[in-house]
Amino acid sequence: MAFGGAAKAEYPEKPVEMTILFGGTANTIAQLLSELMTEELGQPVVPVSRTGGGGAVGYSHVVATAPDGYNVVWNSNSISTAHHTGRVPFDHSAFTPIARVSTEIPALAVNSETGWDSLDDLKAAVEATDGRFNVGISGKGSFTHLTSAALFDAMGVGDKVAYISYGQGNAPVELLAGRIDAAIQWPGQFVSYVESGDLNVIAVTGEERVDILPDVPTAQEQGVDVNISMWRGLAAPAGTPDDVVATLQAAAEAAVASDDFQNAAGNVGFAPAFLDAEAFGALIERDDAFYGDLLQQLGMAQ
Template sequence: MKHMRFYTHLAVACASVMAFSSASVAAEYPNKQIELIVSYAAGGGTDLLARAYAEAVNKILPKSVGVVNKPGGSGALGLTEVARAKPDGYKIAMGVVEMTTLPALGMGRFEVDDFTPIARLNAEPAAITVQAEAPWKTYEEFMAYAKANPGKVRVGNSGTGAIWHLAAAALEQKTGVSFNHVPFEGAAPAVASLLGGHIEALAVSPAEVVTQVQAGKLKTLVVMGDVRAKGFENVPTLKEKGIDLSIGTWRGLVAPKKTPKEAIDVLKKATKQATEDPAFQQTLAKMNMSFSYMDAETFGSAMKKDEAFFNVLIPQLGLKK
């Protein structure tokens, strides 16, 4: 009987300690600066988004979020650092679609399950864009020409194995056409090459061609998203054309696996509040970035879906290093 009372008291004591510990973490977090790791160089889209987020969330959190650039390995270096970091909430990452492609390419020793999702902030679909004076007025005309001329249509992308290359390759698989994929060191030089008439098409996001489309130099034929893109409301989606393909890039916040729930809850609440700040949304609009918020659970499911998709597509393309 004495033993039973002892164990009962012990269990109550343990539960009290755990409850106090959780409350303590929630009350104290964050008590020092949070590092937000960006896996790319300063000045790019991911970096600019991270800095806009930090500016917004620093109005809310008691301690600041500081952006730290860790470029290398096409994004693998910074993502690996966060995946292996101490899961205490003080080192988080700007998660990117490459989280789901690099491992399949043999370039990243991590997987989606090594991260805890916080929220998605931005998403941009792939799109097929051609010169304004190109002979193809519609997606159907473009694809009919590509099918009749296998390998003749040069489609620019932002690098072999990068998301825009994978988007064009996925379109090939879905439709049976054959493109001549031309890699560039990023989307900007690919756009310049199309403007110069050195390639026939691009498979980059609408955001990366919006200025040239508005100037009447380029035209976008189709968008590879679930819905029509903002500013491109007259451009149909692949799904409207009967092609079940939605592919593009996204960016959001992730923490290492096993980060305490209390810390994640603080970050989720602060992030939701920060992204509702009109100044944050206006900053994204000025950068031609689409604000596309997803809560942690939905974001996690979307990442798993992409991971499964690329784990099949990339080996089929023979791109694994």
């Protein structure tokens, strides 16, 4: 009598857990992505918030799980900032890229009562201030810290800026309360305050303007040589099988192409930007080198 081997079960057999590293726009996109990928995979994709340490808490959790496709991380450029600032001992190579999903371009906002309408206005205000000019950031070593430092250094006034973590607040609240003078965050956080006239967004840091704030010029348009944007995507622990990665990649691609995801982009303020695993991995490599060098230049690397 011949006995055949047990048939290999088709992935996924059980729910897939998606670790979310941050709140705000990152969480909003991840929640929608998990719903849409659930429809594609036929098993729940369960979003779990593991915030803290500029992504270090979530990355450390996922890197310690089995490379079987049942634990993935909603990752971003933060894997490079977390590593190069010494928050995690591993780098991007501890993860297998699955797909890039979206991009976001940071925006610089000020209280409308200041009357500042451009980076030139802001530079003059920083130069004229007594003491320190306070810029709000998500946390020391965070992507908003890195972007802010790069921008104000490129403006030639970085030595007069103090970077203040929000604590339990957020950028619009801190700006309106006067506890900070300027803040860089995602455009979607500022739009309603711009519409109400409370805040003024004076620059975005990418090479192109953002659809949700079409009248706001880039830093480069204003003569400041900064080009920084945030990508977000999915990754799994290194060693995850190719067929599992391919299944997750296909589900992510279908989710990004869906009407629900495309419509959310316009409302929330991000750009759908699918890249497959191979192209995404190449992007992560390039960005890691860029941010490693930038953090060294800014004196923020460990």
